[in-house]
Amino acid sequence: MAAPSAPAVGHKAVHAPAAGPPGTSRLRRGQRRTAALFIVPFFVLFAVVMVAPIGYAVWMSLFEERSSGLGFGGTERAFAGLANYTKALSDAGFRDSFVHIALYCAVYIPVMIGGSLALALLVDSALARAKRFFQLALFLPHAIPGLIASIIWIYLYTPGLSPVLDLIGSFGGSWDFYSNDHVLLSMVNLCAWQWMGYNMVIFYAALQAVPREVIEAATVDGAGAFRTALQIKVPMIASAVVMTVLFTCVGAIQIFTEPKLLNQRGAPSIDTEWSPTLFIWKAGFVQHDYGTAAAASLMLALLGVVLSYLVTRLGNRWKAAQ
């Protein structure tokens, strides 16, 4: 770890725009070394678990395995250029998977953000003693691992096993959680149940930082609880909302466990390449085509980057307008 050798650089850096507030960079050499010591582990880990795998994925995405004849003479690796990318993009299954998650996000994100925001505002305005209880109770589902939660919900969705369906049946009704029309809602419900409490806690924490005098002022001015919530509290936690939307988007486009399990339980419209991650999983582990899997992963990652950029951009504009 070579510390910067030219002493003059230290003073110039003050004027560099990205260097943060003045003062922090006015460090002595010893302090710089200490800072480097703290920072280096991050970059080592970052290189090992992030940069190297991405590089490897890029490398893998440029090759394919070829066999000949009946295939029992073994396989060989051949350079494929961008063939794996065009192969994934020309696959209707891969393209459809993006339509599927777009639909899913269109339902899931409003439900999730709206729901957790509403819950946070309710908890925030509840009695002091009830607050802790609701906070914990609503967060509890998130403590259950996603896979287990999926299995439990799928049990509740399955005809012949589900007490919920038995109950609906005993009132003469019927509902098919797996049917083409309902399965998306079943999936949204499952994911929302797992994550709503988590996002609610983030919003609730942000609400605690809203100065009480602002709220008192609003009350004095005659704003009701509802109006205070919508026009005072929500704008004041805009940053938390944007961040949560961002994380929810990035999580939603990677959805895997829920459609995988719904597919295994025979939901007709959830096929084995329903979401991009399922497509990637199948390409890599069922079709043994690591090249296409790597190419598709990188394209999904790119979508994640673009989406994150857009959400942040739009979010900032919204925050500025408040």
Next chain:
Amino acid sequence: MTRTSRSFRMTATVAVAALGLLATACGSGGDSTDTASDGKPVTLNYWTWTLGAKSTVEAFNRTHKDIKVKFSEIPSGTEGYSKLANAVKAGNAPDVATIEYQMVPEFASQGNLIDLSEYAGETVKTKFPQSIQDLVTFGGKTWTVPYDAAPQMYYYRTDLFEKYGIEVPGTWDEFKTAAEKVKKKDKDVRLASMPKSDPALLAALAWQAGGKWFSIDGDAWKPGVDDAATNKVATYWDGLIKDDLVQTFTGWSPEETKARASGKTLSFLGASWSAGGMKTSMPDLSGKWAAAPMPNWGTAAGGNYGGTSYGVLKGSEHTEAATEFITWLTTNKAGVEARLADLESPSSALPANPEMREVAAAKFDTGYFNGQDIYQLASEQVDAIVPGWTWGPNQMDVYTAIQDETAKSGFTQGIRAGQEKAEKGITERGLELAK
């Protein structure tokens, strides 16, 4: 808030989010392979999902000083094979694994198996019937050593067949008539369930009807997933499902078992190996089940539903020891007996080796089936298996294509999707497709 800090924050958030995204999809697992040092016994890692594996390994380790086998249970089906293939790629594959016949060509042509011709070629040639040898020999090489034959068998509830006044169906026509009768007598009960999620069962039924999903034509693969016989089978089951004469529970699911255990499903389409699992999944119904030959299309015929063999995975440094263990598993009396003696999950697989078949038959407790000689029946069914079936080089992918499309629009469409996928997969990998 200044412009700079805002855009900096934005960049940072974007970077963090993107990185979080990329942090997924990397999974690895499994134990590393032990390397034997001098004087110490060789340790073999063995991955399987078959019944009776634990007691088999214990028996082997008791009687062998120079080889120690370490057994790990893995999932069956697609998940299990993915795990194995990934382990080979990652260089931490077990030495020995169970490879079903349907996966042998795929695993061999992907370069996941060690050619066993030199080590076990002779054993396979001399100890197993020709029809079984054909399932593990490709390109003139022996890839795995067979364990069992898996003739289809029909299991039914004797008490409930009596209650509803049905005879055991001998043909598929009779099966349909019986299904209609059951539905008429009780609208909540069905004769059987036909899972849309188990393409291996569909394959067995197509095999029975004379279909051939794959064949080898010189140096080229010739897929026939939607051939005439398979179409007949697909149309038949689509019809039964459309008329609501059979249930369509997800294969191997709790609701399927529950319907069987509670008498909502009166019979099921299984194979020789099904009997072992029934004892553990439906212990209360002991004495109420019997087995019969699978209904047929007019003349006695059958297919293999499953069936397992053992292979040595690429990367193993102990091929010789691994072959010794495999040979013991498949052709040694003690190996076969141990598998059936497992207290928690006894196997009822029918050994492909005729001598071992007698050993297994003698050991199998027929109490559950009221003394019916299941092994005798299964042995007879082996002779009825239609010869000439070959599994494909991208079988798993074909299976998922069939499964996806069947779930959406029925078996007839499913096998079309399967055929397309078979052709596409063969061409994409650079293999030869027969014209």
